[in-house]
Amino acid sequence: MATQSSKGVKPAKGRLIALEGTGGRSMAVAARQIERRLRQEKLPIASSGWDASDLFFQIAQGTRGLPAPPPQTLILLYATDLAFRLRWQIRPALEEGITVIAAPYVETVIGFGVGAKLPAAWLRRLFAFAPKPDETYRVPEAAVPADRRPTPSDSFIEFCLTHLRGGPASWNTEEIRSGYTGHLNRMESRGKSRVAVPR
Amino acid sequence: MNAKVSTRQVGEVTVIDLEGRITLGDGSNLLRDELRHLISTNRRKILLNFAEVSYMDSSGLGQVVAGFTTVKNQGGQLKLLNVGKRIKDLLNMARIASIFEMFDDESAAIMTFA
Amino acid sequence: MAAAPVRSRRTDRQLHDLIRAREQSRGLLIAFEGPDGSGKTTQRRLFKNWLQTEGHQVVTTKWNSSPFVKPLVRARKEARALSPEEFCLLHAADFHYRLDTEILPALWQGETVIADRYLFTGLARDAARGLDFGWLLDVYWPLFWPDVVFYFSVSPETSGKRIAAERLPSYYEAGQDMTQMDDSIGSYTSFIGRVIQEYEALAKIFHFVTVDAEQSIDEQHKLIRSLFATSRRRSIDRFNREVLTAWLRSHPKA
Numbered sequence: 001m002a003t004q005s006s007k008g009v010k011p012a013k014g015r016l017i018a019l020e021g022t023g024g025r026s027m028a029v030a031a032r033q034i035e036r037r038l039r040q041e042k043l044p045i046a047s048s049g050w051d052a053s054d055l056f057f058q059i060a061q062g063t064r065g066l067p068a069p070p071p072q073t074l075i076l077l078y079a080t081d082l083a084f085r086l087r088w089q090i091r092p093a094l095e096e097g098i099t100v101i102a103a104p105y106v107e108t109v110i111g112f113g114v115g116a117k118l119p120a121a122w123l124r125r126l127f128a129f130a131p132k133p134d135e136t137y138r139v140p141e142a143a144v145p146a147d148r149r150p151t152p153s154d155s156f157i158e159f160c161l162t163h164l165r166g167g168p169a170s171w172n173t174e175e176i177r178s179g180y181t182g183h184l185n186r187m188e189s190r191g192k193s194r195v196a197v198p199r
Numbered sequence: 200m201n202a203k204v205s206t207r208q209v210g211e212v213t214v215i216d217l218e219g220r221i222t223l224g225d226g227s228n229l230l231r232d233e234l235r236h237l238i239s240t241n242r243r244k245i246l247l248n249f250a251e252v253s254y255m256d257s258s259g260l261g262q263v264v265a266g267f268t269t270v271k272n273q274g275g276q277l278k279l280l281n282v283g284k285r286i287k288d289l290l291n292m293a294r295i296a297s298i299f300e301m302f303d304d305e306s307a308a309i310m311t312f313a
Numbered sequence: 314m315a316a317a318p319v320r321s322r323r324t325d326r327q328l329h330d331l332i333r334a335r336e337q338s339r340g341l342l343i344a345f346e347g348p349d350g351s352g353k354t355t356q357r358r359l360f361k362n363w364l365q366t367e368g369h370q371v372v373t374t375k376w377n378s379s380p381f382v383k384p385l386v387r388a389r390k391e392a393r394a395l396s397p398e399e400f401c402l403l404h405a406a407d408f409h410y411r412l413d414t415e416i417l418p419a420l421w422q423g424e425t426v427i428a429d430r431y432l433f434t435g436l437a438r439d440a441a442r443g444l445d446f447g448w449l450l451d452v453y454w455p456l457f458w459p460d461v462v463f464y465f466s467v468s469p470e471t472s473g474k475r476i477a478a479e480r481l482p483s484y485y486e487a488g489q490d491m492t493q494m495d496d497s498i499g500s501y502t503s504f505i506g507r508v509i510q511e512y513e514a515l516a517k518i519f520h521f522v523t524v525d526a527e528q529s530i531d532e533q534h535k536l537i538r539s540l541f542a543t544s545r546r547r548s549i550d551r552f553n554r555e556v557l558t559a560w561l562r563s564h565p566k567a
Contacts, residue, residue, distance in 0.1 A: 061239075089258040268385075
């Protein structure tokens with residue numbers, strides 16, 4: 001699906017930058033900040049966001065009154081959307097030498113799964129189809145101003161917590177949120193991600 | 200040329216006029232946001248007009264595919280107008296050309312919406 | 314938004330005791346597996362009717378049927394927009410949803426659940442699409458084991474003939490996304506061979522009860538009844554404790 005480069009020479013592959021976090025406008029602002037910085041280095045760059053496949057938008061349009069899905073189902077739906085993003089957006093762009101900011105990418109959903117008490121090792125194996133990013137950034141929740149809080153329509157985490165809260169099963173959503181945040185905190189403390197503060 | 204998206208109503212059909220480069224980032228996001236807005240406001244008969252599209256990459260095509268599933272999911276119809284050769288080639292490469300109804304004439308396209 | 318109230322939690326010990334106490338009264342999970350055209354659905358209906366005359370409370374769950382995920386799959390199949398990975402992940406999402414909201418609640422209430430296709434259908438079809446088997450097991454993890462799996466074995470030729478006699482197979486059913494053939498019958502004949510190969514391997518690995526689906530309907534039904542009568546329920550403790558424990562933790566009213 002990649003278009004041909006104008007000189008017939010295959011460009012060097014682009015870099016994949018993961019931007020993890022709860023999502024929403026703050027994530028979009030942080031992504032644009034990273035884009036601006038990289039454009040100064042004359043790098044072609046673009047962003048791939050959550051729900052490019054419209055899966056979650058379609059769920060929100062049509063599943064009122066149904067039992068809430070368990071975390072496993074939500075994670076598999078995220079994986080489906082990520083497979084779509086890789087196929088139509090991320091891989092073709094990387095092949096064209098474009099640097100792609102994937103916001104969010106894999107650690108966000110792994111954090112959610114860890115918060116829901118699912119094994120991290122299993123989550124990593126499930127998402128092994130996604131190429132490893134060259135760099136990872138994280139938008140810390142504390143850096144998000146009140147007027148930019150993510151909503152279920154622009155955040156995978158908020159979408160999931162809203163659904164789990166509303167269902168008949170008993171999910172401690174604050175515990176899930178805390179587990180998710182803990183996962184991203186651990187990544188940061190191990191030097192596996194850098195902070196991106198949206199300004 | 201930066202992407203632009205505008206809409207107009209022709210009877211029950213909403214025509215989305217796409218302009219410029221529909222690529223990863225602003226272009227495909229504009230298309231996505233417009234389609235979602237239309238679905239959220241109960242518009243179900245949608246015609247995508249490619250007459251002024253200068254370029255579309257696979258992410259733009261992916262957005263068209265996602266939009267098609269969104270409209271179908273709501274029992275609606277999404278059709279394509281003025282699809283140039285380059286975009287037709289993309290659709291053929293992705294083996295999805297046959298799922299879309301494509302037209303070169305707007306009036307003829309409008310009349311086919313049930 | 315305020316956090317949901319924390320309901321009192323059962324301890325691991327309590328859950329363990331609860332599961333053991335329910336071992337004999339919990340419902341049975343019986344899976345009917347096999348390629349299209351194997352007559353599986355006919356046998357499933359006959360078996361359900363018979364079980365009901367024997368006094369069982371029976372519910373049926375079908376592949377790709379949850380109201381939550383099915384519309385998403387349908388729209389994407391219509392668009393022919395699914396890669397093998399997306400096809401796999403969506404069907405697995407539907408499976409996990411039904412497991413959580415239909416299958417486990419019914420079993421816990423003592424109802425017999427007949428699954429018209431179970432996770433082995435996903436494994437067979439997705440492996441036939443070239444996906445790594447180890448990864449597929451992770452997609453369907455944690456595996457919840459049925460008490461019995463009836464596998465309807467049929468040759469690709471018989472399957473193809475039976476399907477062609479009824480209807481044209483759909484795009485993904487015919488494997489046209491893989492064969493890239495325009496002719497759906499030709500594609501089906503080619504693709505179903507791969508699917509059956511995967512089923513046959515699964516039947517050996519997971520000890521399915523194989524039924525020769527080339528026999529008459531009546532012979533198959535009699536055989537299934539007698540096989541069922543001699544089959545034993547799987548111990549939850551040994552096979553399914555992890556899944557049931559996790560489900561009970563999130564469903565304290567069960």
